[in-house]
Amino acid sequence: MTALSTAEMYLQDFHQRQPGVTSAAFGHLPARSASAHHASSYAVLSSLIADTDTPLTVLDLGCGDGHLLGLLAARQQPQLQLIGIDMSAAELAAARATLPPSVRLQQGRAQALDLASAAVDCLVSHMALMLMDDMEQVMREIRRVLRPGGQFAAIVGRTFLLGEVNDAFMDVFKPIANDALPPLRFGDRRAGSEAGWRELLDGGFAHVAFDDIDVPWSPTPHALWAALLDTYDIDRLDDVARQRLRQAFLDAVRCLQRADGTIATGWGSRLVRAQAA
Template identity: 50%
Template structure:
């Protein structure tokens, strides 16, 4: 386990369930949230299909799948015991939950019909091994569907946030912590990663509009990996600096126009 993976494990042990509140309320007209769009890719799954949520967190997506596909057999995998405890409370007996790393799954080869992952796949270390392991557990022709990050905070608010955060990180002398493989930051990179084991690879860019007040904006950022690494005093100073930087961008109703750029990936096991 490398330094980035240890950080992620520690973060989610301390702060389970941070992703669903940020993304479950944002979506596209007629298609719902990014969770809904990911679940919709499984519409052709046969009754009784075995579905695996990789990096399942607190079970939000599994709960949605259990309601939309009641005949499916559901499995969730996560390396955080705290996230899995939250998932057990949410799901009761509706699925099997495994405390495992995606790089080494205990599931039998060819035993899974579809694998889904929401904002987790791109964070997994040794991504090539993860994708090889997903291919191993998928049945031939089985489906991989993932929502991954594409652009953090769309538009000018995102640019101003990055400027202020970089200054704060410099004050705290934060060492670089690359959480995402460079190849997992572009479609070309994903094509390269998926080329060996997958076919029929499809991408769809999703821009989810978000119109928060400054306090909502700051509260959401407080649940991110970046701000978690800052000292409390630095974080407090950064809030003031960000408020000043963002002020000219506030609309007449006091909100910002920004959002999140995501990428929906679909592929089949070769």
């Protein structure tokens, strides 16, 4: 692979230490849009892949431990060819341990896909694209490997936490991050907005559409903090700053606890869909 950027080296190290962390966070929580409810945000993407007897090649870009590929493989569609690409060897090893041999797994970067042009009918991606460097090149590669009329669908981040908890977290996180978090830019700012995605998809894609996908969750404050430890910025804090943030966060959300001790929150994501022109 091409030499990795500082952000990519951090992401590779993180997923070497914690393979499967994304599916552990999202795979068991229901997801909902304005029009539908799904078993998970992975199931949102799975539902977009046609259940057909005709040949269909699907690429999961940034496939992680293969959770989405596993949902698709479980269909046992005879003509469904599945490909997963990720830059993390540890994630791919976890995927290989659970997926059937028919699923093709490759280590690589989205900026230089080792696939023939027009080889893919559907390209899906779950919580990965917004982290990638050189998004214009990523989108050129996505368009290159998709057949004309092929489907692009990605779940990307929209807001960190849902509801009042997000404001409470940001109020205590920002001053600590300003003091203790080394600068490191993940991805392209355009991947955080619908207008930005329209710009990234301009030219090579048509029929661009968006849906807000909420992943609601009602944890206790301590359970939520445990989940936050597996997010990139909190992982990057040193132990002293992390302990400061923990106490400040637990204090800040105490007033948001309900009678049963839980808080109403979750993860906010966006479904981006388009068709290769």
